[in-house]
Structures are given as structure tokens and as C-alpha cells.
Amino acid sequence: MKLSDQKKATWEKNLRDGGLIGPMDTIQEHTKGDLWDPGQIPGDFIFTTEKFVYISGGLIGKISFSIPYNKITDLRLCNIGFIPFLPTGIKVTYTNENGKSEKKKCSVMKRKQWLAYLQEKCGISSN
Numbered sequence: 300m301k302l303s304d305q306k307k308a309t310w311e312k313n314l315r316d317g318g319l320i321g322p323m324d325t326i327q328e329h330t331k332g333d334l335w336d337p338g339q340i341p342g343d344f345i346f347t348t349e350k351f352v353y354i355s356g357g358l359i360g361k362i363s364f365s366i367p368y369n370k371i372t373d374l375r376l377c378n379i380g381f382i383p384f385l386p387t388g389i390k391v392t393y394t395n396e397n398g399k400s401e402k403k404k405c406s407v408m409k410r411k412q413w414l415a416y417l418q419e420k421c422g423i424s425s426n
Contacts, residue, residue: 350368
């Protein structure tokens with residue numbers, strides 16, 4: 300993680316104030332990447348003790364989400380792009396607050412490392 304202690308504290312305060320993490324949740328890891336929904340939206344992926352969080356960094360429409368690890372039901376490698384050929388994706392399937400299944404396509408460098416990290420946090424074995 301390349302966040303300084305000061306930056307980490309600022310992010311944690313902002314995430315708590317935004318309702319994305321709980322009062323005792325702390326940032327463990329961080330990486331930059333893109334959410335594909337349906338186009339490419341650059342931002343930050345944050346791995347806390349309890350949740351997988353995304354905050355967009357773009358100027359066009361702020362997007363954010365937080366998914367408790369225990370709500371993630373499937374993790375798979377996928378390709379990304381308007382014509383999906385870039386091998387940088389992780390498809391995260393989870394159960395939302397209404398009990399419906401949703402999917403997020405996340406694009407990160409070193410995706411196998413981040414997939415393994417998420418699998419460990421969620422208790423999902425590799426396929």
C-alpha cells in the first residue's frame with residue numbers, strides 16, 4: 300500500500316462520513332484501477348478489514364460502493380474493454396442489500412494478486 304498514515308486517516312474519515320465503512324473498519328490495502336459500468340471509470344479500490352470499496356476519481360459522475368466481504372458470492376478473472384480483450388479484469392458477484400445478485404467489473408494491474416487477496420478475505424477458494 301502506498302498511502303501515507305495521514306492519507307490513510309483522511310480516507311478512513313471520508314469513508315466513514317460517507318457511510319461506506321463502519322466506525323471500527325480500517326484500510327488494509329489500496330490500489331488504483333477502473334470500474335467498467337458500462338464504460339471505463341477510473342478510481343481507487345480500497346480493501347478494509349470488513350469491505351471491498353470503490354471510489355471514482357473522475358469528474359463525470361461520482362460513483363462509489365462498498366461490499367461486505369461476506370456478501371461476495373463469486374470472484375472470477377475476466378477481460379475488460381468495449382470489445383473485451385484486455386486481461387485486467389476481476390468480476391465481483393455479490394448479494395446487494397435487497398437480496399439480489401449484482402456484478403461489478405473491476406480492472407486492476409496485478410489482477411491475480413488482487414483476486415487472491417479478495418478470495419482470502421471472502422473465504423472463496425480459487426476455481
